[in-house]
Amino acid sequence: MNKVYIHNPALSVFGKHKGSQLDLSFATAKQSVHEFQSHKIQFIIYASFSPDSYNKEYHLSAKLPNRLGLRDLYSVRMETASSSGAAAFQLGVNLILSGRFDHGLVVATELMSELSREESNLLLGSVLSDSQRLLGMSMAQGGAMITRKYLDDYGYKEDDLYAIAKKLHDNGLKNPKAHIKKNLTWEDYSNQPKIASPLGLYDISPLSDGSAALILSKDPSSVVVKGMGSGTAPFLSSAESSFLANRIAFEKAYKEAGVSPMDIDFAELHDAFTPFELVGAEDAGFFKRGEALFQVKAGLTHPKGKIPINSSGGLKSRGHPVGASGLAQIVELCRFFEEWPEKRLAVAQSIGGLATNNFVSILERE
Template sequence: MRPVVIAGVGMIPFERTEEGGLVEMLATAGLNALVDAGVDDRPVDAVYLGNMASGLFNHQEAVASALVDSLALMPAAAERVENGPASGGSAIKNGFLAVASGFSDIVLVVGGEKMREVIGPKATDIVATMTHPMAEYVYGVTLPAQAGMFARLYMTKYGITRHHLAQVAIKNQNNGLLNPYAHIQMKITEEGILTHPQAHINNPVVADPLYLYDCCPVSDGAAAVLLTTPEIAKALKKPQVIIAGVGQATDTHALQEREDPTDLKAVTLAAKKAFEMAGAQPKDIDVAELHDAFTILEIAESEHAGFFKKGEGAQALDAGVTQIGGKLPINPSGGLKARGHPVGATGVAQIVELVWQLRGTAGKRQVKEAQTGFSLNFGGFGNNVLAFVVRREA
């Protein structure tokens, strides 16, 4: 396989967009990546679009074809890659394979979703269509409900408290304040969301034991990366940030069928594969972007990916290890919690953040001397997970 360089990155701020449709959002992010890479005059061989549900959210299909048209990339190959909330990660994996295999030299990967076209409970329903239709969905099972059932067991087993979950929310919202692309720009306090006797009114139950501030917002957004060979990246005079490792693994569709429901097997396996391919270990990682769609997941994933022993993620969080400036900053971008989680965009946005960090251009949230980054994109409730190791080569 050929090495694959991320030569260009682009994003649009995540928010509730007022103007423009899904394709405009995707094209803006894509154009930003093309401009960043400086490939305006070179042909793009292929476009991979990560998007989960444009049909249900926006009543539009075949969006990848609309995107190449919008960006005048014809006759580039184009397709949409759908893998639930890991659609972005899957699109990157496909783009990676295209370049690594020698099939394509320049690939644009865009991830995006426009979820706020529908009211919150409808978005919840659309996302919930991922669950098993007869064994879960019919009961009103949602992604927060699955996370709630997981959280109850995980918290009980490892002594994690709502204080720990609040620390994740507070940290990531603080990081979001340093990220102009983050949807949520608000400092919260433990008093306001947890310890004040009336905090439950600000922070109501979503799916007990998870509350509003344990959940990511519903956002619109898009992000893009341009993948190419080291030779072309060199000619473009771009830093050599490579995708050093890719891992993917799946698990049972229905949560009830997992032998140990607190074991996120697909996370462990995807991370292991990505590390093996990169010839790296968790201790080599300088910065990580994890899939904190729910606060509990940041803690659980940090353990399953191998950064901390099972049951020690919460202590690491409490000790400040995962803060910007700590030994392993997690979600300096604000994560899904503050940056937002436009489902198809997330996996790509995570890689964009890592590239900014490894290039040293992450502004106020820059992790010092970051050379190697890790991202984890969690599809379904952990039934289809992607992990990436990216590295800045000298």
């Protein structure tokens, strides 16, 4: 199989940005295009969940190349809710594997701070099914149902969730690009306001502005795309502690890469709600059902543990600019390849909506 390599991964600081979404996208994309011969770039895949609703910005797949001074491109926008960045990445890889293109730019951005929290939550809830919305479900309530199911299935208590929240906040403190930088104490956690019980403020990712970009190319670099998988699944009609779309995507990615879960050295998993990291780790095959939270407590998923997970701080602490998070995970994996020269294989898993359109990408150091 032909190989696709990653060049010049770039990430903005996550948090609140001044200016337009186009401004933020341009600033990040320019970092990736810098030092790569711009005349080589043949396509742009631009990922964003809803710039028209958040910022009244339209046609960014044309405005961005124009701002970059790039012409005669195949340029499209990708939207798969919160997995948009991962979907854009995989589309870019497939375009090169098809043989039609040799080099392309992938950019993923969301500017969420223009709307109030209430307005943003309503917009995010639009990704749920009509029947879920008729019942008055929000994304946080959906996450809470799944969390409660996980706790009940495996005999954990709400207080046990402090371990995963603490780990993610500690990791965010070490990430210069992270939105949330907080030394989370037990006192903080035990007194947090509940958003959708059992989930509280420190269990849920923030609404962030942020952007990620990278070049995909047939030209060799130190990081190659080893395998990919994606999966869709029916909208949840009841709480589950495992996601079908996760399992499908992981199985496909492992098969394409020719590896097993035990071969993976580190991972970035979707954790818009902190227990989703636990579900993702078990769906990935890293741990048996119900064991992930125990392993977090034991330190196995910490940066110096056996299988570091979300060493960036994850969506919880790095931040969750919805359409950008999936590509940001890929950029973070590339960063950790530089920091951990002994590690060879890494995986990123991104959830679209309430686990209805998910993507898994495996990277390898060359």
